Amino acid sequence: MSDLNTQMKERYRNNFLREVTANVEEGEWVRMCMQCGVCAGSCPMGPHWEHPPQEIFMMIRANKRDEVLGSSSMWFCTSCYNCIARCPRGLPITHIMHGLAHYGKRLGIAPKEQPTVKFSQKFWDNLYKKGRVNELKLGLALYFMNGIGEGIKTSLKMQKIGLGMWKTKRMTPVEMVGGHGCKDIKGFHAILDKARQIEEAKAAQFSG
């Protein structure tokens, strides 16, 4: 039997719902959605994304694992909290969206070329290094995210603001070399690595 056939047979089984419940932040709420669509109607990003939250939740219940986790829709969320405020069933929809996005990213299924995905990775790498966010490096990384040409153009455009921040001691070029960090960086890395290990072990139960 082909893979597609197996997938179809398994439709509407609870496999993926169970996975989401176990591994996604606030994922236990997904089963409580009653498909009213108020979230979809409330979302300011509504016209731009492929699947509104209501549909994402139904896809989870329909066992469409790869389509959900590979979707760019969750990455569009701007955390405006309209959906949470309006959901008649009280689902923390914003949190679930971020939870799903994070889970898809961790499994490497999330779309690679989506700007939010890319920036999120840069933010994480920046933070991981020193235990503190290095704003200068993060800012520059964002400018050069889409290539050198665009990077130089944006940098020149932002020149004045940078100089102003330097003058008022909000930012210093010294950060470019080394930069500030937390006290016990080894301990910080140990914590994050352990957390990752635990999460990955949990996810592995569902990977196949």
Place this chain on the structure above:
Amino acid sequence: MADKKLGAYICKGCGIGDRLNADQLAMIATREGKVAFAKQHDFLCSQDGIAMIQADVDGGEVTHMAIAACSRRAKTEAFSFDNVAIGRANLREGVIWVRPDTDEAKETTQEMADDYIRMVCAEIKYMELPENSGEQERNDRILVVGGGITGMTAALESAKAGYSVSIVEKSENLGGMAARHFKRIPVVAPFAAPQDTGVEALIAQIESNDKVTVHLKSTLASTSGAPGRFEAEINKEGSNVTEKFGAIVQATGFNPYDANQLSHLAYGSTPDVVDQLGLEKLAKEANGGAIKRPSDGKEVQSVLFVQCAGQRSDKEGELPYCSGHCCLTSIKQALYFKNQNPQVDTIIAFSDLRTPGAGGEDFYRAGQDNGVTFTKSQVKEVTANGGSLTVKMQDLILDEETSTDVDLVVLATGMVPNSGVNIDDVQTEDENGQPVEPKPRYDANDAILKLDYRQGPDIPQLVHGFTDSHYICFPYETRRTGIYSAGPVRRPMDMKQAQDDAAGAAMKAIQALENAAQGRAAHPRSGDLSFPDFRKEGCTQCKRCTVECPFGAINEDEQRYPQFNEGRCRRCGTCMGACPVRVISFKNYSVDSVGQQIKAVDVPEEFDEKPRILVLACENDAYPALDMAGMNHMEYSAFVRIIPVRCLGSVNTIFVTDALNSGYDGVMLMGCRKDEDYQCHFVKGSELAHIRMSKVDDTLKQLNLETERVQIFEIAITDIDRVPTIINDMADTIEKIGMSPFKF
């Protein structure tokens, strides 16, 4: 009452005295109305005013009184005196409040009031006090037909209230459909899990209750009589016993829809597709253990519920309505699986999830919380597929065709009321469309109640075979007085609603038998003591009254004269309106009491340019709407004269012809909405009035009158803005077409 003593009381309160010339009204009452006296009072409904009237009543000064004050719907408690006939002239809501307080309007407003005084004086002259007919009996026994959860609850509720009950049940056990269920939808907070049906406890209560007699394996062989004196022949395995009852509760429940008609869902072709009752059977067999599928006894690992299977459909042979309970029942059944083993996949494919009742939404959440998958999908096809079932469906949220394989499929099929035969299924035409002697198409032996009513052996059906007369306005009331229906025979419902229904119907039955014992009417004219009087000498045996009575109250006696059964009568007067020779009347409401009011109105000469428009308004909706228009001080033409009638069905065409002959320029009939969403309090009254009035056009043409002069309207109680408008439109129409040529 041999000696009629007529008197009139004229109130000057609420501005009546300021706006109208009360002395003139009193003079008209005595001179033209021929009452013995006309007393005026500044505030008639005050203690002092009431005391004045009471003193006259006690002193034997008055037996028939005209009270000219506010509407007959106002101050009913103040103006209620025993053993006197009372007529009311509506000078407040009907005159001063609908007319402008200006000098130009003064004359026509006074004329309006004058006419209402003439009318009420004429009315009381032709009114009698209703008397006891002697037909009443008191019987505090209630017959409950059907021993399911509805019937048992009705019996216990009646017994609790002190009435004795007989239950007639055709099968060999009590419990009915409810007994076939493993558990029921929860009825107590937190509404989170299926709970015990409670059927066994109910049966135990019935068996230990000495007020309740149970006839098992029994059916009704015949039912005759009227509220307070029903006589039922109960057939128990071939032998008959006759018992007498005061009232009847029909709780005959439902039959499950025949799922064999759903071959596209594979019902019948594989045992692994069951209906909801089928799953209850499997759950009962498992008794809390893993539910096994019928084909090979494998423990079910995945199950799909198809909602609205063969119902809410416009396909031939399928049910057009929603059975109300099936969504909750499917959640309950999905929880049978989930509570036993959370790993079982349960899928509910719905089109619109409906979870009525106090705990409905909570139970839905409980289902979701336990991991039941709800999908808004339309199931197209189920096919057996070597050991499993493939379900093809259209996901309506994801908008795609999809399919899934499961071990078991449950079809949520609907309820078909078990209401006996449809007595309206009568052949009236032959193949060529020629009218023939009406012949029933049903077999009278299939009837449940086997009524010996002329109108048919069962209760008239409202829609889709359910026996009710109006879901919203008169629940439990059937169109046979003293017989109340409860449970799924009335409308589709679950056990909780059926039990609530049972209590309601039991209360109605008690009310009916107590009213019958005193000769009082049942709803909606509760407490009315009058009943149809009939002058046998004048009767032509045309049978119109027996056919048209919406409540099947009238039988035929051996000589084929109508036989009025007072207990069955709702006092609407439809028979009075139907009678072509006008021999049917009530003591306090008759062809004369209305007809003389019409004639009492002073019709001005043609050249006075003052038309007269008669309004016959149904007292249930149209008259209150007119009153409320008055309360809102909405003005309407001073040329109308309004007479309240019990129901538009009681309007005899003679009223209209008489009015036109006496020079009225227009006649307006205001009744309730008729069609299938009718609002008529007597079900058929308004419809019959419309049919009768459609024939008035010919009469008008014969008289060489414009057909616009007689109009009939459907008025709801909320049509407060509309009534003044249609009255004024009518006045405009009369102005356009000119005055009636029939004035003297």
